[in-house]
Amino acid sequence: MNLHLLVPALFWPDTGFPDIYRDLSLPALENLIAKCSSDEDESEGLEAWLCRALGVAKQQDWPVAPLTLLIDGAEDIKAGNDYWIRADPVHLHIERDQIVLADSRVFQISSQEAEELTGMLNRYFAASSQALVFLPLRPDRWYMRVTKTPAAKTHLLGEVANRGINELLPFGANQTFWRGLFNEIQMLLHSHPLNQLREVHGEPVINSTWFWGGGIMPESPSSPYTRIWSNNVLARSLALASHTDHIQLPPSAAMWQQSATSGHHLVVLDALYGKAQYADAYGWRESLKELERNWFTPLWTMSRQGLFSRITLTALSGDRSKNFTARRIDLRKFWRTPKPISIYAG
Structure with missing residues (x-):
């Protein structure tokens, strides 16, 4: 099984506020990212990323x-x-x-x-x-x-x-x-x-x-995913247009695992997005803690059990996207030790 996590605003958008990460306990997320290789791309935001990922080209606007x-x-x-x-x-x-x-x-x-x-x-x-x-x-x-x-x-x-x-x-x-x-x-x-x-x-x-x-309605969007899990209306629309299965986002990775089958899954975790846009620092921190409990901790356990052939985490932040990818073999690289999440935010 391949899993792609899309997490808008995983990193706080104001890099001049490093204290936002103070005392945040995120061992599962930090362990997972430590095992990954990473690259960085330009980004135009959540809607643009979703359109591109499902084969929709930009017209004068993203349609x-x-x-x-x-x-x-x-x-x-x-x-x-x-x-x-x-x-x-x-x-x-x-x-x-x-x-x-x-x-x-x-x-x-x-x-x-x-x-x-x-x-x-x-x-x-x-x-x-x-x-x-x-x-x-x-x-x-x-x-x-x-x-x-x-x-x-x-x-x-x-x-x-x-x-x-x-x-x-x-x-x-x-x-x-x-x-x-x-x-x-x-x-x-x-x-x-x-x-x-x-x-x-x-x-x-x-x-x-x-x-x-x-x-105008784009012709025949094509999806690389077997199933899309999200509460986002555009993600749901793109799934429908590309004839891809879509399911509402479960509350936790444990519940997701009960329904996930083999294939390539996109999971959109956008709970941080609005908090970051409206500069709600407390709400952003609390939402990140909740993602750690409900998603990153069980996913880290699943990764160590060899459930995923490949796991990718894409963090959208401002005009950049950061992609962290690990194969099953990467998760055994014990020398890749975790670093504080703030290190990756800069």
């Missing part, structure tokens, strides 16, 4: 929208050959001298609220020559099918979360239209009664949408 439509779309809503783009609800707020974006991981939005807000947008844009229609297929995942507007070049939502947006707005030849639309939507949402009510209740207002992940 997240038509892919996730496979999961979110109803029977009468299919990607077809149309251009689709995500237009997810977000909260913008001012920090110091910049406008910072927060996505739905830090606020709640109900189906009714999503319907109200997109209904208002659709009524407003009904007379537009661009024929824009917003589809809230999930409360926190909105879509637009674009038939008369040039495609956008955008930044992934994961690249923008908890960051200033001034330098991350749509760019390229068609940026004037998309930036203008972005500003117009802000003005419309700002004055909506629903947002006034949210403000009274102390909830973050939904005052913009973020355009990202536009494209």
